[in-house]
Amino acid sequence: MRIQLALFASLTQYLPETENGNRLSAHAQLVDLPDGMTVGQVIDRLGLPDEPRIVFVNNRHAPDEYVLDEGERLAVFPPVAGG
């Protein structure tokens, strides 16, 4: 399956190497993954640091157990705040 993967702030450096054309923005790109992967499995595969994080799928908060589907957008943030 192909999904949009977006990693922000200190996590941006974990975006995998990609071919030209797959990069969507400074923080997001298209990635191909085996069908049926969960959010948690993608995070493990990327090697993200083991610390609290905020996860969105399609602009809504999602748990690590969420099973991703073709065309969905996964976005991961480290703990951030401000205002």
Next chain:
Amino acid sequence: MRTILRVNMSDLSITKEPLPDKWANYGGRALTDALVFTEVPADADPLGPDNKLVIAPGLLGGTTAPNGGRLSVGAKSPLTLGIKESNSGGQVAHSLARIGIAAIIVEGAPADAAARYVLEIGPDGEATLVRHDELAGLGNYATVDELTKGFAEEGRYSTMTNGPAGEMLLPGAGIAVSDPNGYPNRFAGRGGLGAVMGAKGLKAVVVNDAGDAYLEHTDKDAFNAAVKKFAAALREHPVSGTGLPTYGTNVLANIINEAGGYPTRNFSSGQFEGVDGISGETMREITVKRGGNVKHGCHTGCVIQCSRYYVHEDGSYWTKGPEYESAWSLGADCGIGDMDSVAALDRECGDLGIDTIEMGATLAVYMESGKLAFGDGPGALSVLKEIRKGTELGKIIASGAEATGKAFGVTRIPVVKHQAMPAYDPRPIQGIGVTYATSTMGADHTAGYSITANVLAVGGTVDPLKSEGQAELSKNLQIATAMLDSLGLCIFVAFPVLDIPAAFEAIGEMVTAHTGKTWGADELMQLGKEVLTYERLFNTHAGFTAADDRLPAYFYTEKLPPHNVVFTVSDEELDAVFDFVPATAAGMGIS
């Protein structure tokens, strides 16, 4: 002994009074509220002699309490027409507290409206009013340059200055407060308090606290232990310890955009396609490349260090690193996705002395009228420059989003109690909608920052798209924030306080050791309730009703993409947010 400095602009007298015993436990927002509630008639003309500008450091101001140097500025607001406490960073709170000043009350009005006065306060607390008509019309940066020529060699000083917008009595005007390097780039921005200062003929306050030490404590050892405990929690929490110091407040741009709540082009979408150009990550990258400072505190004793300077290509100072709210209002809300354009607008607002949130929202409303295209950064700067010229357009713009919308026939005006909404759309983030609707301050995110549990997973989680739990979340945050604002603590300490029990304990321990009176959780929350009670009662006396505690009608009917939702928290839930006020008022003996 803490004292009140009373400055009468009608007869130019200055008197010192002891802080009344009944307010011995008040500082910051609690003290500005108590004084405005007690001394300003609720029906006073905000720009008339009966209104009073009250300036107060928090109860922990002047101590080594981490992040304890916030300043409260209060008055009846010429923008909202209700009570206002505008909270600022910068160095003035510590300066005042160290010389024993609990509050400055500026009252009356000068006989000569063209006169410009500077209130100079020396290290011993001695204050004088000096006439400086030559400062009339100067921007905040030039004003500080002129004022501090004589002080720079004498040691520590800090300033509050009023720019041209405030001198013109325009309700979007704010008051600039100097940072530790003397730049007038921190703001008591919201609610038009610059116009109140202008109506008093007060161009600036200069505080010279050279040689004064931090304040004494009832129990020094206990205080220092609590400080250590509190600082450790601030450093331990990933938000205050890592995220904020690295990227600044604008680290929020991408996550609020991801959540679909980043108001774009006058609140017509919840996502901005140009967010990459104005995000905290991009701002850091540009600033580092140009050699700018990317991490400092807005006042001494700040452990979090979320401030930064935005610099020109040659590395010279341009403006403060635009905060999230400013980068959003002058950026996404106007469809502008370029950091240098945002910086130019931020600098102009800072020098004019005008609230960046109100101005960005105003420019977006003006753009919606068709007078200017969304995305036109140079055009937006030209419009802001009309303010300094004092043209009719400039005066309408500096009067805020509602005035501008009415003048140019725009019906979608995102305000509550006449004050523009900040950088979160209340439809997909319903908790912040409760705060916007009910806050005594008008639409204000800081009053009860429900973004914590709605989006950031701090202090638990509450689904932002649903109405359930939002009123209770906002209520508790509004009480806690009123408490922090009264102690003089930066509200960013709330992120660790909501997650780390020791951080909350340490606040009570610091206040207990400082004052000698026992402060536990109940006393701290009671303080917050008393603050909100003063504010609610003042607003009721000023004519506010439940109808004022609502969002504009279109937020209940027009769906916001991408989530395509409207605001759904019921009127009954909104009306229950301040259910504690009657009992609290009875206990305080006020009505």
